Amino acid sequence: MGVYLGFILCRNKSLVVCIFIMLVLGCLIALIPITPMFDDCLDKKLSGLNERKIKEKAYQKEYDEGKHKLAVLVPFRDRFDELLEFVPHMHKFLKKQNVNHHIFVLNQIDSYRFNRAALINVGFREVCPQCDYIAMHDVDLLPLNPQLSYGYPEKGPFHVASPQLHPRCNYSTFAGGILLIKREDFQKVNGMSNKYWGWGLEDDEFYIRLKEAKLQISRPLNVTTEKTNTFRHMQHDSVRRKRDKTRCFNQIQLTDDRVLETGLNTVSYNLTEIREMSIDGDRATVLNVKLHCDKLLTPWCECNSSNQSAH
Numbered sequence: 655m656g657v658y659l660g661f662i663l664c665r666n667k668s669l670v671v672c673i674f675i676m677l678v679l680g681c682l683i684a685l686i687p688i689t690p691m692f693d694d695c696l697d698k699k700l701s702g703l704n705e706r707k708i709k710e711k712a713y714q715k716e717y718d719e720g721k722h723k724l725a726v727l728v729p730f731r732d733r734f735d736e737l738l739e740f741v742p743h744m745h746k747f748l749k750k751q752n753v754n755h756h757i758f759v760l761n762q763i764d765s766y767r768f769n770r771a772a773l774i775n776v777g778f779r780e781v782c783p784q785c786d787y788i789a790m791h792d793v794d795l796l797p798l799n800p801q802l803s804y805g806y807p808e809k810g811p812f813h814v815a816s817p818q819l820h821p822r823c824n825y826s827t828f829a830g831g832i833l834l835i836k837r838e839d840f841q842k843v844n845g846m847s848n849k850y851w852g853w854g855l856e857d858d859e860f861y862i863r864l865k866e867a868k869l870q871i872s873r874p875l876n877v878t879t880e881k882t883n884t885f886r887h888m889q890h891d892s893v894r895r896k897r898d899k900t901r902c903f904n905q906i907q908l909t910d911d912r913v914l915e916t917g918l919n920t921v922s923y924n925l926t927e928i929r930e931m932s933i934d935g936d937r938a939t940v941l942n943v944k945l946h947c948d949k950l951l952t953p954w955c956e957c958n959s960s961n962q963s964a965h
Contacts, residue, residue, distance in 0.1 A: 721754035722806040725785035727777035731922040745936040757938040759961035771846035775921040796889040816873035819884040830857030845918030902957040922946035
């Protein structure tokens with residue numbers, strides 16, 4: 655009997671010890687941090703989200719603190735030879751003036767006719783408010799005279815390529831080539847009209863917008879160079895890359911039928927890709943853009959021989 659009771663007591667003792675050990679192990683396990691195991695689907699979603707964020711940030715460059723921020727907006731299509739010269743030249747030119755800048759190439763990749771104004775609107779929407787002023791800049795026009803300032807246009811739009819200095823355009827209301835404008839002034843006039851498909855006239859309409867908004871355009875003064883040596887205007891291959899001056903449907907009446915509602919707030923597009931490029935060590939950001947065309951409003955975004963207007 656005594657042996658039996660002793661056995662019972664020993665067994666009960668072992669049970670108590672086992673229960674105690676289990677409780678201790680349970681507490682220790684509860685204290686160990688557990689890493690969640692994501693399934694493949696969730697992993698892919700997170701990876702896609704991170705890639706999208708990286709893509710969105712790719713062209714949002716950090717500028718020097720305390721300086722004005724210039725975005726050089728370059729409407730572009732099939733001008734690679736000019737671009738190879740433009741990027742290094744402009745970086746060197748602007749660095750000498752200590753201008754805080756970044757170059758954005760707005761590459762139109764759709765099948766419609768070239769639309770310089772709409773591309774500038776796209777560029778503004780995509781890169782500002784990172785910038786506080788922009789340069790609307792032709793890729794084939796290189797400034798040569800360091801007296802041409804690209805500084806912040808405090809007093810209003812500043813036309814670098816003034817008609818007195820531009821090698822080809824000399825009419826008094828010319829506002830194309832190179833124009834600097836503050837972010838708030840560009841917003842005030844709702845950007846540029848999106849109705850100008852093909853070459854020319856969009857900058858003339860923009861001049862009217864600035865004038866009606868009472869924004870006075872200023873131009874370089876006391877420049878010691880002339881039309882022949884202030885800029886380098888790179889020559890186009892008139893056979894391989896002919897300027898699209900065709901007018902079709904009722905496109906000729908555009909300037910007489912101005913619609914101020916079209917502009918920065920109505921430009922329609924897809925930003926398909928953002929690429930960083932380097933030419934001789936000088937960086938630029940390329941935005942591949944597909945513009946949309948409402949053919950009820952601007953059927954001349956496409957032209958053929960049957961719908962061309964008489965000049």
